[in-house]
Amino acid sequence: MQAINAIFSKEFKSYFYSPTAYIILALFTALGGVFFYLTVSGFVQASFMDQMRAAQYRMAPQTLNVNLMVIRPYFYNLALISLFILPTITMRLYAEEKRTGTVELLYTTPISPAQIITGKFLAALLFYVVLLLPTMLFQALLFVYGSPEIWPVISGYAGLILMGAAYISMGLFISTTTENQMIAAIGGFGMSLLLWVVGWGAQFAGPFIGDILNYISIINHFEDFAQGVIDTSHVAYYILFVSLGIYFSLKTVESVKWRA
Amino acid sequence: MIHVEGLTRFYGEKRAISDITFHVNKGEILGLLGPNAAGKTTTMRILTCYMPPTSGRATIGGYDIFEQSMDVRRITGYLPENPPLYTEFTVSDYLGFVAKIKGVPADRRKNAIDSVIEKTNIGDVRGRIIAKLSKGYKQRVGLAQALLNNPQIVILDEPTVGLDPKQIIEIRELIKNLRGEHTVILSSHILPEIEQTCERVVIINQGRVVAEDTPENLTARLAGGERILLTVAGDEEKWRRAAEKVEGVRGVEIVPADGGLLNIKVESERDIRTELARLTVTNDMDLLELKKETFTLEDIFLHLITKEEAA
Numbered sequence: 001m002q003a004i005n006a007i008f009s010k011e012f013k014s015y016f017y018s019p020t021a022y023i024i025l026a027l028f029t030a031l032g033g034v035f036f037y038l039t040v041s042g043f044v045q046a047s048f049m050d051q052m053r054a055a056q057y058r059m060a061p062q063t064l065n066v067n068l069m070v071i072r073p074y075f076y077n078l079a080l081i082s083l084f085i086l087p088t089i090t091m092r093l094y095a096e097e098k099r100t101g102t103v104e105l106l107y108t109t110p111i112s113p114a115q116i117i118t119g120k121f122l123a124a125l126l127f128y129v130v131l132l133l134p135t136m137l138f139q140a141l142l143f144v145y146g147s148p149e150i151w152p153v154i155s156g157y158a159g160l161i162l163m164g165a166a167y168i169s170m171g172l173f174i175s176t177t178t179e180n181q182m183i184a185a186i187g188g189f190g191m192s193l194l195l196w197v198v199g200w201g202a203q204f205a206g207p208f209i210g211d212i213l214n215y216i217s218i219i220n221h222f223e224d225f226a227q228g229v230i231d232t233s234h235v236a237y238y239i240l241f242v243s244l245g246i247y248f249s250l251k252t253v254e255s256v257k258w259r260a
Numbered sequence: 261m262i263h264v265e266g267l268t269r270f271y272g273e274k275r276a277i278s279d280i281t282f283h284v285n286k287g288e289i290l291g292l293l294g295p296n297a298a299g300k301t302t303t304m305r306i307l308t309c310y311m312p313p314t315s316g317r318a319t320i321g322g323y324d325i326f327e328q329s330m331d332v333r334r335i336t337g338y339l340p341e342n343p344p345l346y347t348e349f350t351v352s353d354y355l356g357f358v359a360k361i362k363g364v365p366a367d368r369r370k371n372a373i374d375s376v377i378e379k380t381n382i383g384d385v386r387g388r389i390i391a392k393l394s395k396g397y398k399q400r401v402g403l404a405q406a407l408l409n410n411p412q413i414v415i416l417d418e419p420t421v422g423l424d425p426k427q428i429i430e431i432r433e434l435i436k437n438l439r440g441e442h443t444v445i446l447s448s449h450i451l452p453e454i455e456q457t458c459e460r461v462v463i464i465n466q467g468r469v470v471a472e473d474t475p476e477n478l479t480a481r482l483a484g485g486e487r488i489l490l491t492v493a494g495d496e497e498k499w500r501r502a503a504e505k506v507e508g509v510r511g512v513e514i515v516p517a518d519g520g521l522l523n524i525k526v527e528s529e530r531d532i533r534t535e536l537a538r539l540t541v542t543n544d545m546d547l548l549e550l551k552k553e554t555f556t557l558e559d560i561f562l563h564l565i566t567k568e569e570a571a
Contacts, residue, residue: 002360002366003361003363006357006360006361010346010349010357013349100344100345100347101342101344102345104305104338104344105340105405106361107309107311108336109333110330110334112330
């Protein structure tokens with residue numbers, strides 16, 4: 001436990017020891033802010049138009065649903081930004097250690113590959129949660145000026161974190177296979193995008209393959225969360241995904257030791 | 261303390277080391293000497309459990325490097341050729357991290373760190389970021405890392421490479437101070453370094469052990485005599501005739517140089533510097549320079565390798 005904690009805190013701290021963390025944080029917050037502004041503006045315009053129409057036809061204006069029109073699309077936007085940002089969090093996790101030779105320290109001290117991988121995974125996940133914090137502030141504004149339901153917000157963040165964990169486990173795996181951070185980043189991004197769009201092909205494939213593609217697609221499992229539903233089958237999907245990512249990371253670390 | 265038997269390691273088709281066998285006693289400093297790519301680093305990486313051997317076995321402090329790898333790592337400190345530093349950390353943050361992964365309990369961590377900082381004399385930079393330190397300090401931080409948690413075994417891969425002469429002397433002194441308390445293996449491709457710090461030397465060439473002995477015996481065995489260099493002003497033939505009468509002389513080689521000077525190389529069975537000096541002066545010649553040639557690593561290798569091929 002002390003070893004996992006050591007790796008975890010070292011990894012988390014080193015994000016903030018380099019400018020990258022601040023750039024990523026700034027970028028994520030700016031993008032999250034722009035998307036938030038756009039969705040809220042769209043909502044404001046829609047409700048304004050609705051009031052005009054109501055006044056024109058002398059009927060009561062509709063109450064537009066903030067959850068449906070702002071929060072749900074906003075979670076999709078956040079999922080999309082995460083897709084682009086997460087590979088930059090995971091690229092250095094292992095590739096950096098290999099490039100600078102610090103793996104020699106890790107492999108010759110009494111600490112197991114499982115502890116190394118777990119510590120690194122948790123550090124990246126916590127950093128992702130930190131990235132999400134400013135967007136929570138944005139959403140808090142909605143509660144100040146309106147009265148949306150809180151539950152879809154909570155489930156939406158749960159979904160984002162689970163999806164992020166899945167992407168991180170995959171990025172970590174890719175980072176263990178190379179000592180070049182660029183390759184790790186591009187590979188991570190390519191794989192993430194592929195897993196995102198794979199569901200789009202489902203409608204053209206046969207029923208059986210279509211189901212499989214739909215199941216694999218990482219974003220399909222996110223939809224329910226954005227709508228305020230936490231379905232255990234989707235939670236299970238993400239947990240399975242993370243376990244596989246960590247398992248493969250472990251296997252590469254162990255096999256690289258053998259092949260050297 | 262360390263028993264290595266028949267270690268062999270392949271990288272794909274290429275054989276890096278072959279049947280490496282040696283022993284190190286408790287408290288001893290052993291030098292692994294060899295040219296670049298001889299297999300020193302591979303041997304050390306296997307002993308520190310960084311990678312397994314293709315065949316052969318080794319035990320460290322009674323633990324098998326393969327079966328009880330975690331126990332081996334617990335009692336071993338290792339400084340790789342490139343110190344494994346997280347350069348964005350400060351020295352004390354870095355050592356704190358190493359203490360944690362080495363399993364030093366929280367209450368002893370501060371003492372453990374303070375003690376290696378003192379041993380390696382890096383107290384004045386403990387709050388600095390490692391990336392900003394000089395090569396010499398980085399090397400010492402690397403050494404501090406290896407010594408953390410007071411390991412019984414210390415393995416150092418080329419600890420003085422890339423340092424300036426003053427730093428080399430400091431590191432050498434530091435290593436000498438480990439004698440007795442720690443069992444040390446250190447590698448180098450520089451003979452004087454090994455001579456000054458190690459009690460025993462294992463010479464590796466092309467992945468094989470070619471010799472194992474004390475530095476003194478090695479030099480003596482190799483030399484089988486002395487080589488003396490002189491610069492003399494005088495007559496060539498006269499000097500040669502006088503020198504060949506001295507007991508123990510095996511060969512005289514004279515190369516005339518500018519200004520009537522002679523560069524002379526004498527091979528002999530024993531140290532005959534005083535005789536040569538005297539004969540030069542008694543023959544009315546001027547002695548400008550006289551020195552005993554020290555054998556370089558090159559000589560040792562040439563000697564050992566040619567001997568090996570002849571056998």
